[in-house]
Amino acid sequence: xxxxxxxxxxxxxxxxxxxxxxxxxxxxxxxxxxxxxxxxxxxxxxxxxxxxxxxxxxxxxxxxxxxxxxxxxxxxxxxxxxxxxxxxxxxxxxxxxxxxxxxxxxxxxxxxxxxxxxxxxxxxxxxxxxxxxxxxxxxxxxxxxxxxxxxxxxxxxxxxxxxxxxxxxxxxxxxxxxxxxxxxxxxxxxxxxxxxxxxxxxxxxxxxxxxxxxxxxxxxxxxxxxxxxxxxxxxxxxxxxxxxxxxxxxxxxxxxxxxxxx
Numbered sequence: 441x442x443x444x445x446x447x448x449x450x451x452x453x454x455x456x457x458x459x460x461x462x463x464x465x466x467x468x469x470x471x472x473x474x475x476x477x478x479x480x481x482x483x484x485x486x487x488x489x490x491x492x493x494x495x496x497x498x499x500x501x502x503x504x505x506x507x508x509x510x511x512x513x514x515x516x517x518x519x520x521x522x523x524x525x526x527x528x529x530x531x532x533x534x535x536x537x538x539x540x541x542x543x544x545x546x547x548x549x550x551x552x553x554x555x556x557x558x559x560x561x562x563x564x565x566x567x568x569x570x571x572x573x574x575x576x577x578x579x580x581x582x583x584x585x586x587x588x589x590x591x592x593x594x595x596x597x598x599x600x601x602x603x604x605x606x607x608x609x610x611x612x613x614x615x616x617x618x619x620x621x622x623x624x625x626x627x628x629x630x631x632x633x634x635x636x637x638x639x640x641x642x643x644x645x646x647x648x649x650x651x652x653x654x655x656x657x658x659x660x661x662x663x664x665x666x667x668x669x670x671x672x673x674x675x676x677x678x679x680x681x682x683x684x685x686x687x688x689x690x691x692x693x694x695x696x697x698x699x700x701x702x
Contacts, residue, residue, distance in 0.1 A: 464501055464510035476529040478539065485510075486541055488524040495519040498527065498543065500553065515556045522546055525576060531583040542603075544576040548591050550603055562606050566591065566599040578621045578665075585627050592619035598632050600644065610647055614640060617662075625668045633663035 464485075471490035478484070483503035489496040500516040503509070522545040530540040539553040540561065550562040567574075574595030582588040587604045598614040601607070615634035622632045628644035637656030643649075656663070 460508065462503060462508065462510050464512075466499065468497065472524045472527040472543070474527050474529055477531055477533050478529070478535050479533055480535050481539070483510075484529075486527045486529060488520065488527050488543065490523045495521050496523045498524065498541075498551075498558075500541070500558070516553065516558055518551070518558045520545065520549075522575075526578050528579070528581045531581050531586055537586060542579065542581060542589060544579045544591060546575060548576060548579060548589065548601060550589075562603060564601055564603070564606060566593070566597070566601075566608055566611060567595075568608075577619060580623050580630070582624045582627070584624070588624075590622045590624060590630050592622040592632055594618040596634075598622055598630070598642070600630075610644060612642065612647060612650075614642070614650070620662065620664045621666050623666050623668050631666060631668070633666045635662040637661045637663060639663060639666060 462483075464487075466487055466489070468489040468491055470487050472486075472488035474486050476484035476486070481502065483505075485501050486498060487501060488498045491497075496519070498518055498520050499512050501510050501512045504511050520543060524543040524545050527541060527543045530537060530542075541551045541553055541558070543549050543551070548562075548564040548566075549560060550564070552559050552561040574593045574597075576591050576593050579589055579591040582590070587602055588609065589601045589603055591599045591601065592614070593599070596613055596615050596617060596619060598612050598619055599608055600610040602609045614632045615636050615638065617635035619632050619634045622630055624630045625641070629641065631639060631641045631653075633639050637658070637660075638652050639654040640650040640652050654663075
């Protein structure tokens with residue numbers, strides 16, 4: 441008997457195929473990872489190593505639909521001086537901009553991706569008075585305005601870069617202690633978390649002031665990660681780390697000041 445012509449069955453087979461779990465085993469411990477959002481590069485990931493020796497590596501891997509395997513391309517694997525604390529593809533779904541990847545470690549680096557190679561486009565140092573800068577803990581790429589990247593650093597600052605002009609747009613002393621994460625909430629609004637236990641929101645239209653939307657009541661409780669609710673920029677999520685173990689603090693509805701501890 442030939443193949444079934446039942447469209448329901450065909451759809452089920454297709455759904456089953458799409459529901460499979462795909463696995464890729466990197467040749468080293470993986471720390472940073474990010475999905476590409478470009479419509480012409482589906483199921484593409486950037487993964488970065490966590491190696492004690494110098495240098496580290498970044499690989500761009502992609503799902504091969506023909507056999508269901510995630511494959512690496514040696515031409516799209518490159519050296520990185522230190523373990524990247526974060527890596528992000530340019531937020532460009534419609535493929536209107538160059539294919540770029542950014543990484544953070546000692547500096548912010550922007551890489552240009554071609555079909556057969558990855559080249560360093562920009563090496564951005566926010567410390568104008570030195571060739572060295574405090575290690576970058578994290579960064580975020582502004583989806584609404586992709587020319588902007590914001591970085592966070594252990595030197596208590598957040599730096600906003602114009603990557604097209606390769607210049608610092610704004611640098612702020614954001615916290616009293618190390619800044620561990622930064623996240624955009626719109627074109628000119630971002631939030632940051634720190635070892636000082638606070639979440640602060642900044643508006644680039646008023647660079648002299650910030651709003652503390654959450655502050656830990658417990659001493660020595662660093663906040664290490666946060667994220668904006670993409671459906672409602674007035675909402676945020678964040679993580680808090682205690683000395684013994686990990687607990688989650690979910691800050692919802694910033695406009696109402698509601699906090700839920702889990």
